[in-house]
Amino acid sequence: MSEKRLGMLIDLSLCIGCNACVVACKRENDVPLTKFNTWIESFDVERPDGRIARANVPKQCNHCEDAPCVKVCPTGASYKAEDGTVQVDMEKCIGCKYCMAACPYQVRYQLDSGEVQKCTFCHHRTTEGMLPMCVSTCVGYARFFGDLNDPESDISKRLAEANGGEVLYDDLGLHPSLYYIGLKDIEAMPVASAIHRGGNVMKPYEG
Amino acid sequence: MINFQSSGKRTSANLAAGKLKIDVLDCTLANGCVTPTLPGINWIPIKPATNSAFCSALIQKMIADKTYDADALSFTNQKAAVAGGYGAFSNATFLVIDDESHPNYKKLMRPADAGMDVPEKTDKDGKAVDQFVCIDAETGEPAVTDDCSKGVLDFEGEVNGVKVRTGFAILTESVNAYTIEEYSEITGVSVEDIERIAKEFTSHGTRVSVCHKGGSCASVNGVDAMVGANMLHMMMGTNQMIGGNAPNSPAPTTAGKGARYDLSTVKGKPSVSTKNAAYISRTGVAWEKTDEYKNRVAAGETDPKPIMPWFQYASSSDSQALMSIVNKYPYQCKILTSFMCNTIQATPGAMRDEVIERLKDPEVLPLHIACDVFIGEHAQYADYIVPDVTPYESYGLPTTGTTFTGYGTTVRWPVKEAESVEIGDGRHASWETFLSDVAEACELPGFGDDAITDTDGNTWPLRDAGDFYLKAIANLAYAGDEPVADISAEEAHMQGLDELPESMSAAVTAEEWPKVQHVLSRGGRYWPMEYVHDADGKRCLGYEKDHQTFIYSEKRALYKNCYSGKGTSPVLGYFPETLSDMSPVEEHYSRDEFPFTVSEHKPRFRSISMLSNSPVMRDLCDHNYIELNREDAAELGIKDGDKVRAVTPLGDVSEGEAMVRAGQVKGGFALAFGYEHINYGAQDIEIDGQMTKGNPAIAAGVRTHQMLDPLVSKDGVLSIYSENEAASPGRCGGMFKIEKA
Numbered sequence: 001m002s003e004k005r006l007g008m009l010i011d012l013s014l015c016i017g018c019n020a021c022v023v024a025c026k027r028e029n030d031v032p033l034t035k036f037n038t039w040i041e042s043f044d045v046e047r048p049d050g051r052i053a054r055a056n057v058p059k060q061c062n063h064c065e066d067a068p069c070v071k072v073c074p075t076g077a078s079y080k081a082e083d084g085t086v087q088v089d090m091e092k093c094i095g096c097k098y099c100m101a102a103c104p105y106q107v108r109y110q111l112d113s114g115e116v117q118k119c120t121f122c123h124h125r126t127t128e129g130m131l132p133m134c135v136s137t138c139v140g141y142a143r144f145f146g147d148l149n150d151p152e153s154d155i156s157k158r159l160a161e162a163n164g165g166e167v168l169y170d171d172l173g174l175h176p177s178l179y180y181i182g183l184k185d186i187e188a189m190p191v192a193s194a195i196h197r198g199g200n201v202m203k204p205y206e207g
Numbered sequence: 208m209i210n211f212q213s214s215g216k217r218t219s220a221n222l223a224a225g226k227l228k229i230d231v232l233d234c235t236l237a238n239g240c241v242t243p244t245l246p247g248i249n250w251i252p253i254k255p256a257t258n259s260a261f262c263s264a265l266i267q268k269m270i271a272d273k274t275y276d277a278d279a280l281s282f283t284n285q286k287a288a289v290a291g292g293y294g295a296f297s298n299a300t301f302l303v304i305d306d307e308s309h310p311n312y313k314k315l316m317r318p319a320d321a322g323m324d325v326p327e328k329t330d331k332d333g334k335a336v337d338q339f340v341c342i343d344a345e346t347g348e349p350a351v352t353d354d355c356s357k358g359v360l361d362f363e364g365e366v367n368g369v370k371v372r373t374g375f376a377i378l379t380e381s382v383n384a385y386t387i388e389e390y391s392e393i394t395g396v397s398v399e400d401i402e403r404i405a406k407e408f409t410s411h412g413t414r415v416s417v418c419h420k421g422g423s424c425a426s427v428n429g430v431d432a433m434v435g436a437n438m439l440h441m442m443m444g445t446n447q448m449i450g451g452n453a454p455n456s457p458a459p460t461t462a463g464k465g466a467r468y469d470l471s472t473v474k475g476k477p478s479v480s481t482k483n484a485a486y487i488s489r490t491g492v493a494w495e496k497t498d499e500y501k502n503r504v505a506a507g508e509t510d511p512k513p514i515m516p517w518f519q520y521a522s523s524s525d526s527q528a529l530m531s532i533v534n535k536y537p538y539q540c541k542i543l544t545s546f547m548c549n550t551i552q553a554t555p556g557a558m559r560d561e562v563i564e565r566l567k568d569p570e571v572l573p574l575h576i577a578c579d580v581f582i583g584e585h586a587q588y589a590d591y592i593v594p595d596v597t598p599y600e601s602y603g604l605p606t607t608g609t610t611f612t613g614y615g616t617t618v619r620w621p622v623k624e625a626e627s628v629e630i631g632d633g634r635h636a637s638w639e640t641f642l643s644d645v646a647e648a649c650e651l652p653g654f655g656d657d658a659i660t661d662t663d664g665n666t667w668p669l670r671d672a673g674d675f676y677l678k679a680i681a682n683l684a685y686a687g688d689e690p691v692a693d694i695s696a697e698e699a700h701m702q703g704l705d706e707l708p709e710s711m712s713a714a715v716t717a718e719e720w721p722k723v724q725h726v727l728s729r730g731g732r733y734w735p736m737e738y739v740h741d742a743d744g745k746r747c748l749g750y751e752k753d754h755q756t757f758i759y760s761e762k763r764a765l766y767k768n769c770y771s772g773k774g775t776s777p778v779l780g781y782f783p784e785t786l787s788d789m790s791p792v793e794e795h796y797s798r799d800e801f802p803f804t805v806s807e808h809k810p811r812f813r814s815i816s817m818l819s820n821s822p823v824m825r826d827l828c829d830h831n832y833i834e835l836n837r838e839d840a841a842e843l844g845i846k847d848g849d850k851v852r853a854v855t856p857l858g859d860v861s862e863g864e865a866m867v868r869a870g871q872v873k874g875g876f877a878l879a880f881g882y883e884h885i886n887y888g889a890q891d892i893e894i895d896g897q898m899t900k901g902n903p904a905i906a907a908g909v910r911t912h913q914m915l916d917p918l919v920s921k922d923g924v925l926s927i928y929s930e931n932e933a934a935s936p937g938r939c940g941g942m943f944k945i946e947k948a
Contacts, residue, residue, distance in 0.1 A: 013245040014219045017238030019811060019827060026823055033826050044236060044870040045243050052250055052869045053243040054236050140219045182244035189243055192837065192869030194847050199812050199828025205847040205867050207837060 005065070005084035006121055007148040007177035008135070009155050009165055010058050012186060014142035017042045017056030019198055021134035021143070028122065028133035035109045037061070037119040038134055041202065044193035045186060055186045058134075058143075061086060061107045061119035062168065062176030069099035069108065077116075084148075084177060085121045104169055105176075121145075148177060214611075215240060222247045230404055232261060232396070234806035234939070235834055235877040236870030251404075252872035255806040256426035256940030257394040258419075260781035261401070262435025263382040264390035268405035269442055270379050275409065279444025280360055280375065283341050285753045287356035293413075294447025294750030299375040299758040300341040300358025302349075303777075306370040313764040313777065315374075316340040321349050322367035328353070340366065341373070374759025374778065378438070381780040393781065395872050408439065413745075414450035415443055422808070425938035427784045427792075427930045431776070434760075438779045441756040449612075449740060453747045457739060458606040458616045462675075465682025466690075467719060468661050470675060475652035487540055488527040490934050493519035494769035499537060513537075515919055515926050516787045517769050520762060521934035526554040526927060532572055533565040534924055545577040545585055546638045547595060549816035552584040552884065555807075555936050556859070556913035556927045563588060565925075578638040583816060587886040596637045600625040602676030604683065604731075614748060615733030616683055618726055620676070632670070633710055639672040667714075677714035677723060683732050684722040693721035694728055702728050768931060770918070775932060784940045787916045789931060792942060795917065796856040801942035803839075803853065804875045805861075805911055813881030819905045820888045830908035832866035834877040835945070840867040843945060850948035855914035855941065862948050863909030876945060882908025913941055 017040055025031060025038050038060035045055050063085045069078045070086060077092035078099050088099075095114035100106075108118045122132035126145075130136070135143040146153035151160075158181075159165045165179035195203040218240050221227035228247045229240070234255050241250045253261060269275040280299040282288035288296040302316040311320055318325045321340045328336050341358030343350035349366045352358065360375045391398045408415050417436040424432045445451025463471040481491040485498075494500055494517040503511035515536050518527070529550045532540040551558050551566070565571045566588045577589035586592055603619040625635035634640050646654035647670075658669035659678060669675055684691050699705040704724045712720045726732050739748040764777035770788035784792045812828035813819055833851050835843075845851055847867040852860050853876060863878065871877055889906035892899045913936070919926040928937035 013223060013242050015242065016215050016219065016240055017811070018215070022827065023823060026826075033822055042238055044868050046869065047243055052236055052252075053241050054238050054250075054870060055243050056238060139215055141216065142219075182242075186243050194866060194868070198826075199831075201848065201866075205837075207841065207846070207867065 003149065004082065005148045005177060006126060006146070007063070007084075007155060007179060008121065008132070009144040009158055009162075009179040009181065011142045011144075011158075011162075012055070012057060012180055012182035014140040015040070015056040015058060016140050016142075017054065018139050020137050020139050021058065022198065024133045024137035025119075028125075029120070031117075032111065035111075035117070036197075037107075037117070039197050041195050041197055043191050043195040045189035046192050047189060052192060053189075055189070057180075057183070057186065059105070059107065059168075060134075060178065061121075062105050062174070062178040063119075063121060065175035065177065066173070068102040068104070068174065072098040072102040074098065081123065083123075083126065085123060085126075087120055087123055088116060088118065090115050104172055104174070219245065228407065230400075230407075232258070233808075234872045234875050235808050236868075237808060238811060250870070251396055251400055254393070254395040254872055255804040255875045256428055256784055257781070258423050259428065259431035259435045259779065260385070260390050260393045261396055262417075262432070262439055263385070263779055263781050264387055264394070264396075264401045265405045265408060266378070266435075266438055266442060266779065267382040267390075268387065268402060269409055270382070272405070272409075274406070275442040276413070276444040277360060279413075280441065280758075281344060281357040283352040283355055283358045285751070285755070289751055290356070292745070293444050294746045295441070295444070295754035295756065297374075297441045297756040297758050298339070298352075299378070299441070299756075300344075300360055300362075300373050301339045301352060301759065302341055302362070302366060302371040303374055303377060303759055303764075304369055305363075305372045309369055313761075315759065315761050316366065316369070316371055318351055320367065320369060323349065323351065325351055342366075374757075378758055378778040381776060381778045384780060390781070395874060409443065413443055413445045413448040415445055416440065416450075416452050422939075424933070425807070425935065426940035427928060427937040428782050428940070429930050429935060430763075430932045431779060431782060434779045437756055438758065441758065446754055446756065447747045447750040449745055449747060453612040453739075454749075456606045456611055457614045457748055459614075459683060459686035461604050461616055461679040461682045461686075465679065466662070466685035467681045467715075468659055468667075468678040470659060470679055470682070472660070473653035473658075485537060486523055486528070487531045487538065488521075488524040488934065489513075489515060489517045489531060489537060490521035490523050490527065491519070492517060493767070495767070497537070513769055514922075514924050516916075516929065516931070518929075518932065518934035520766065520932050524934040525550045526557065526936045527929070527934050529554060529557060529566075530562075530925060530927055533562050534926070535571060536924075539571075541573050543572055543575045543589075545575070545579075545589065547579055549583040549585045549887075551588075552816045552887075552910075553880075554927060555911045555938050556915055557936075558584060558885070558910070559859075559912075561925055576641075578641055581817070581820065581887055582890075582892060583887045584885060587890065593638070593641045594627040594636045596621070596625040596627055596635060596672075599623055600627075600635075601637070602672050602679075604676070604679055612739060612747070613733055613736055614739045615731060617731035618680055618683070619730075620680075620727055621673075633708070634671050637672060639675070640670070643670045661716075671710070673711055673714045677711060680723050680726050681715045681719045684719065684726045686732075687734065691722050691725045691732060694724040698728060699724055704728055763932070766932060784937070785931065787919045787926070787929065787931065790918075796942050798942070801854075801856055801944045802874065803943040803945055804940045805853065805913075805943060806875055806877045806939040807880045807911060808877060810879035810881045813879070815881055817887075818881065819884050819907075825904055825907075829904070831863065831879040831882040833861070833863040833909060833945075834866045834868060834871045836871045836873045836875075837867050837869050839873055839876075839945075840865065843947075845945070845947060851945055852948045853912075853943040853945050855912070855943055857914040857917060859912040859914050861909050861912045861943075876943070878909055878911060880910065883910040911938070913937055 041057045067086045075092045077089045081087045093115040100108040108116050135145045144155045144158050146155035162181045166183040167176045194201045194205040231250050232253045236250045282296040304311050339352045341352050342362050343355040344357040363372045417439050419436045440452040575589040576591045577586035578593040578595045579586045580595045600621045604616050606616045627636040643654045654669050656668050657666035659667040760777045763775050766775045768789045773789040812824045818824045849865045851865045852862045884906050890901045916926045916928050
């Protein structure tokens, strides 16, 4: 295990679904139209008290410790960087899309030029001491970022307060570096509308 | 409004910390602070156009339980309120003449009405000011409100033989017109929630507030929604109180008579006002005071009626002005100039073929010059389009738009040279240069050489935006007790402010420029929060000045509808939507047949009329939806994603894709505005023989096709469904049936 393990934590109670992070990410990373490095899934839920609330769940590469995309990559284009993040070496990518098929989070997409791309945790920024664009843009301060292996980092302290946080598809045992607060609570609430990705329907409401 | 980013930041943090509780009354659950796991916040669905009923219900409950702040309501003048620890007073205790035979029936009682001989009082200009009468709480006798501290709140009786009641007594009667159960039925808010919120609102002293903006009043009975929020504030004495109804964005004078320049006085300005002219929007003048009325009466007509409504208390209205133009009433508009607006697209019910045909017709509108960056719906029908500059190329000193209560102003200034055509002298085509050049050519005052005077009496030219706005920024830099510091050479260099064009520095004095640069470098100037807070930490800047809430509005009491002569209520109450003669719309059409009302809300991925041209925004959201409650949808057999139509009694059709959800109030459908463009890049445009093909994706989505007012829209007249007092269009409410398309 590398000494450093960069991770992100999203407090879902504070995400207001404004999508500012999505736009900032597209600008920062030149993400092509119709593709997203990060996106927000928004939907109505029934709270335990019977009232309706709007859930907003940001999604992006989970930078798994045991990343299936890295394992299946035949050329070593997908690799674990020293900071614990998963990166794609564009020079080595042959566009075979094995990684896209292997990713349970479905966060990868193919560029018109053939290479596969996804969220890098803004590697080009974090190596210069800056935060990922989505974190520094976040309107509600819902996103935290830092070294998960440093108990003194903001993210580690916040995770400790939140009993370690929660991850998507915990049962897959991939040890993602993208944590949430409130995910399990929301997953337990009945969905009461279509699930929108941004403002487009991702999954219609069946009623 | 808590979804606005700046307030969203603070709101979520305070909710998470348990320092704040919010109930969000909204027809539609927006993306925002009502997340599944944030404590202290609830979404309470409310039916469109019923906000005044909700406020009335709360006040009824507060009065019944005596939980309102009787102290705050009893102060009869500002001095007394301030001495009592508050920052505002009301006319709740003022007596109202309640005798139908009295010549001043419905008016607030004056000392003369009460048989009191009191000396005249004058304002600082020597003009006599009105004095009013209450029952002094201390003596139980009639007194002039300025001469006592507290009045009796709930009084009904006779003074000087005249039947009178207090405004508070009239308010009480009005909010008791319905039972809480009836209010619940009207609003869709449960009795339990009404009672819970009434209790909560009265459990925090003055640290409670109703956070409402224009949207809450955007129905044809919207004035009472605004009045309702004001009443709730006054019931708890929260006005000018920190944590209560603190004033938003107080700011020093910048674009007026400021610390360095007078930017509002135009020497030789023609004297045009509502005293000698009428707005084309038919606002600010009562029908009976118009020349037309007088002329028609003089010609022998009895009780003449106008072909379009007049709005005596409304200030101005772009929507009504547009409808006046296409009807050539009250007079023909010979020249229309439009700047950065899309009135036709933003007025529900206006964007229809008949209106567009007339707008294009030179017989109706001989000359229309638009100035815009885009060819939106409004600009599309102009005869000439003057290219404008974008926000990155222009100035602005916006102070409003958020719930920020700090003192100061943000500054926008050109960070790049404009892309619009250069017109000489280093100037670019824009609204400001167009105005300046046309004004100079027409020899109008206020532009060209010697247009602006500084505080030393020197005069300055006005030919471009910077000539004006940089002086406004100088006013900001010098406002208050101390001007800002000069920018340091190092900082100016670091930010590139030492490379700004000479035209900018030449717009102010050499002494002012480094201070102007200081403000530019920080994007504005804000004072520390202590500046707006009283030393006791309870009240806001300026609380000593008169802040009066009109529990009883004499102006509203004297309102007279131009068609029926009907009045409006001088106190808060719930009044269903009406047509132009104040008759309830439900008397004209069947609610059983048209059971739905509409509400519009701000889009997340568009602005009111713009951003459909942004590929990234379209990428995030192709189109909006007709948002329907899941129970309503089930009854109608409509499934999520079905194409549906909302149809008005007059056959106007809004067609879109259904979003079936729990986050929409029953009985109302909603849509985000900013969609279903017909121009703005959706159309083919030919300029100098070069064709640019339109993009149909820009046209996607649905907008409200609201009905016209059927009583006025006849014999060739086209008039929108409007608020009879405020003149604003009926954006929310109305009558619709929904069917599968």
